[in-house]
Each structure stands twice: as structure tokens, then as C-alpha cells.
Amino acid sequence: MVVLQTLLLSAHAQQVRLATLDQLEQRFAAGRDTTYIINFWATWCGPCVQELPHFERFGKTLQHTPVKVLLVSLDARSKLKNEVMPFVQKAKLKNEVLLLNETDQQQYIDRISPQWSGSIPATLFINKRKQLRRLEEKEFTYDQLLALYNSLK
């Protein structure tokens, strides 16, 4: 019974994959006219967890437009199975969730954006074709998120 439940759960819930910054950048580069909205969060970050529903609503509302929301967790890799996956399943997150597979904060914070101090929540807006790369080190409401996205179009 337990096995069956586990099977059913894993069949429906998304798996959280690891992603290096190089892998993410390759994806952005291949994204053509897609605007990527990358929310950096962690299970331990209260304000991040609070704003996740806004990104979910945003992703769902704009699912037929060239927008891709990525929820990139900065949790430690060791927390993937026991904390991040159960959280993602329980919250039934529909946006794609990745865990950043980088360890050197001195490198990756600046590579993501020189403007970023490292505090989370933080959200990166990228559109390669428009040469857009903008980091917002703040919490978003749904309306703020939508307004900023519209202003970047």
C-alpha cells in the first residue's frame, strides 16, 4: 500500500533536477523569444515560500505566452531528497523546479548578476533576443510581477 502510494505520488509530482549555471545559461541562450523568469528561493526562506503562489499563478495565467518560470532552489544539495522534493510535492508546484548545482557562492552570485548581494528572494528576468537581464532583489506580489513583466515586453 505504501509502495503504491509512493508510486502514485512520484508519477504525478514533478521531479526536481539539479542544474548548473552553465546548463541554465545554455537554456536561456536557446530560448529564442522566450522570457525566462527565474525565481531564486529556498525551503528555509519564509518570504520566498510566501511568494511562490504568485509565481504559480503567473505561470498558469501566461502559460500560452513565450514566458517560462523557473523556480531555482538554493537549498543545499544534501536537502534535495528529504526537504526540497517533499516540499515541492506538498505545495503541488507546477512551475519547473530546479536545484542550483553550484557550491561557490563567490562565483555564482556574481555570475547570476553583479547587482545581486545574495539575499533571497531574488528574481532574474532574461530575454536573450531583447538582451534583457535584470535582477530584482525583492519580494513580489502577483500584481507587481505582472506589471514588471508587462513593462519589459
Added chain:
Amino acid sequence: MRNLLLLVLLLPGLCARAQEKGYAVGAVVTDFKLKNVDNNTVSLASYPDARGYIVIFGCNSCPVSRGYENRMVALQEKFSGKGFPVIMINPNDPEVASSESFADMQQHARKSSLNFPYLEDPGQVVTRRFGALRTPHVFVLQKTPKGIVVAYIGAIDNDPDNGNAQKINYVQNAVNSLLAGQQPEVTFTKAVGCGVKSKG
């Protein structure tokens, strides 16, 4: 009309203040006077024998900051006797973040056996002046003939999970350099931490 003119003259100044980024390495620090969890006020001048300070912006609720508290206690044990006391300031506005009130801070300091002052910052005035953006966020200060100067800004070390054998202890290295009469090799680092919670 005169009032309007005054407003126009003042406006750019106000805007500039809102965009203020805080202290950079090398900046001269203005002293502060804030209430400690023991109800006494603490300022930099409270330490006449200090050669410098380890000012840490930290709080009750941030897991990253809490995860570093044992290391903060160790810094105080190691360096306060050598003239670099630890002073922690809570940068969060309790009206924005529950569990960051002064009473919560008092309880937290007791529970975590903090061996250094833990100060509230009403209106986040000192937080803004420093430009603290996250917890934990450290400013190592040095007393010099031209005043109290920022010598290092950033993380305590590069190992938030406290399990890396290749750990680099940024703050410890910075203070040791200053004690040896040299400038720190690394003066600025970034780290993932909890955003400071304040109005606007």
C-alpha cells in the same frame, strides 16, 4: 512660492538618500547608539580599548543567520580579548517581520546563549547607513587615525552548512590581518542570506 522652491531644492537630496547604498570598504563609520537586549545602550564608543569591531547584522528568524550563531559566539571568544568585539544588530523591522520584536530578540539571545550585544535598530536607521541587505551580513571595522573605517564587508566564511573542509574563514582572516598591522587580503564577499525585512 518660497516653500515650493525649497522643495525643489530638497528633492534631489531626498532621492539620493533613498538610493544610498551604504558603506563601502574604506568608508568612515558614524557611531550609533542602540538598545541592547539587556536594556543598556551600546555604541562603538562604549569600547574605548577596542582596536576595531565585528559588526554583524543578524536576526531571530533567518535560518542562515541562526546557523552561523555558534561561529559568531566563537568569533567573540577569540577576538574580543584581542580588541575586536562582536556586536550584532537586528536589521529587520518588527512591524514587517513577526518574531523580530525586541522581546523576541531578548528571548532569542538567551536561548542561543549569545555572548555579545544584540541591538535593535528602530526605523532601520543604522541598517540603512551601513547598507546591510541580508542576514548574516558582516562589517569588520578598524580604528584608525582618520576614524573608524570599514575594512571588510561580507560573509563570515564560505561554508554556510559548516561542513566544508576547504573552508575559508573570511572574517577571521580579515581580523587577523588587521591585528598583524596589514589590510585584509579579501575585503568583500557575497553570500546567500535572508533579505532584510523593512518598509519600502
